[in-house]
Amino acid sequence: MNPRLGLLKPYPFERLRTLLAGATPPAGLAPVNLHIGEPQHPTPDFLKAAVGANAGGLARYPLTKGLPELRQAVAQWLARRHGIPAPDAETQVLPVQGSREALFAIAQTLLDPGEHDALVVCPNPFYQIYEGAALLGGARPWFLNASAATGFVPAWDHVPEHAWRRTRLVFTCSPNNPNGRVMTMAEWKRLFELSDRHGFTIVSDECYSEIYFDESAPPLGALAAARHLGRDSYPRLVVMGSLSKRSNVPGLRSGFAAGDAAVLEKFLLYRTYHGSAMSNMVQLASVAAWNDEAHVAENRRLYREKFAAFFDLVNPVLPLARPEAAFYYWTAVPGDDEAFTRDLYAAANVTVLPGSYLSREAHGTNPGRGHVRIALVSTVEEAAEAGRRIAEFARSRSRAAVPLR
Ligand SMILES: Cc1ncc(COP(=O)(O)O)c(C=O)c1O
Known part of the structure; x- marks a missing residue:
């Protein structure tokens, strides 16, 4: 058995089930989930019609590299x-079966399992x-702790030199899950400088890139930041995108990896053996999805309507920060986040996620503690x-907390 399986932590939703079991x-x-x-x-x-219309594709094994028309559609979408300029559909774009598997698989491609003190820098919560x-x-x-006190800005400069070396x-993760923040050009510039100095690869998870509130200001993506800074071949940069949130198809399992051709060549090799080719039917339906913005x-x-209605109702009692993008309110709650979640469920049949389930204790603190994540995914x-x-x-709860005189 792979001993590293023992290092995996219980998934947040498993912990939530246990927390709510007795209530x-x-x-x-x-119930409202x-x-x-x-x-x-x-x-x-x-x-849905595009999936049905392409069912004929089920009769063929798909290629891991995907159909040229899907790689082209993604390249053109990225350009628009x-x-x-459109990335090269031959070498700079690969289909993936949702960003989840791709985020996992790219780490297996980039890491040397024989190196015993390698580090992967992650945001926290994450x-x-x-x-x-x-x-x-x-x-x-x-872990790089992100907190409201510092505007959720990733503190690259808090990572010590000895850690960067490893x-x-x-x-x-920009737009970020859970806090909704979008990385700025200055932050990308600093991260690219660090990547040049230390040789690490950046994997930019952009699965929320199309869920934002200001139509005139779509979130900056890593490829655009790189081009702006003259990094035209995207050295040591791979972006992961997804249709799941953009097109309301979390069950389709369709996304892409785009960026550095040298990294993607190795990623394709890994994926060929791993067996992660996207069904032809899903690929052709995905072309239709990437080609439509309406x-x-x-x-x-x-989402705008929902976020506004929810804000007006909740903010006077429980202050909310409006996110820049993605579909979460990341909210500080009075007291313990697990107790808040359990008591809310018991009193109101509304289920949220304790913030501490999305974060780890790091550098003396757990930045998710005292927060809950509210996913506004349902109807208005x-x-x-x-x-x-x-x-x-x-x-x-606040009335109950006022001491009686
Ligand atoms: C930050 C983040 N990245 C990636 C994913 C995976 O999405 P998918 O595999 O559906 O593309 C999720 C899903 O919730 C997410 O929150």
Whole structure:
């Protein structure tokens, strides 16, 4: 048995199940699930039709490298979305079966399992796959704590020189899950300088890039930052994108990796043996998805409406920070985040995720502690209903906390 499996931590949703196991919510209240980042907006009809129309593709084994038309569609989409020349569809784009497997697999490609003190720099709180990918690749995560006190700015300069020397991979998450922050050009510039100096590869997780609130200011992506800074061949940079959140198809399992051709060549080799080729049917449906923006704009309109309604209901009682992008409120709560989550569930049948389940104790603190992540993924009506229940719960909790005289 692979001994490294023993290093993996219980997944946050497993811990949540255990936390809520003993609580019984009021029978008359329908459950509202805001703990998991699974988009609940309907899958666009044209996309469902595209899956059906391409079912003939099931009769053929797909190639790991994917169909040229999908790689072209992604390259053209990247060019339109980021205002960059289209990446070379032959060498700079690969299909992946959702960004999750790709984030895991790229670590196995980049890390040398024989190196015993390699580090993978990850944000903290973070998407749990980064940690598992580092541990199974024989490395250890080095956590960069992100807190509201510092505006969630990644503190690259807090990583000591001896740690950078051992760093082989840096995961970035922009727009960030859970805090919604988008990395700036200055932050990319600094990270690219560090990559040049220390030789590590940057994997930029951009699966939330299309969920944002200001139509006039789409989030900056790593490829655009690199081009702007004259890094035209994207040295040691790979971006992961996904249709899951953009097009409300988390079950399609479709995304891409794009960037440095030399890294992607090795990634393709790894993937060929790992057996991660995307079904031809999914590839052809994905072409239709990448070629359409109308459904994505409509998706953002729904998120804007939901975020505004929820904010108006909850903010007067439980102060909320509006995120720049992604679909989470990352909120400080009074007291312990596990107790808040359990009591909210028991009182209101609303499920959120304790922040400490998304983060680790690092450098003397756990930056997720005292926070909850609220995923506004359901309908506008359900989000408003959840807002009313959370506000009422927070109100009664603060009344209970006022000492009687
Ligand atoms: C930060 C982040 N990255 C990647 C993923 C994986 O998404 P998918 O595999 O559906 O592309 C998720 C899913 O919730 C996520 O939150």
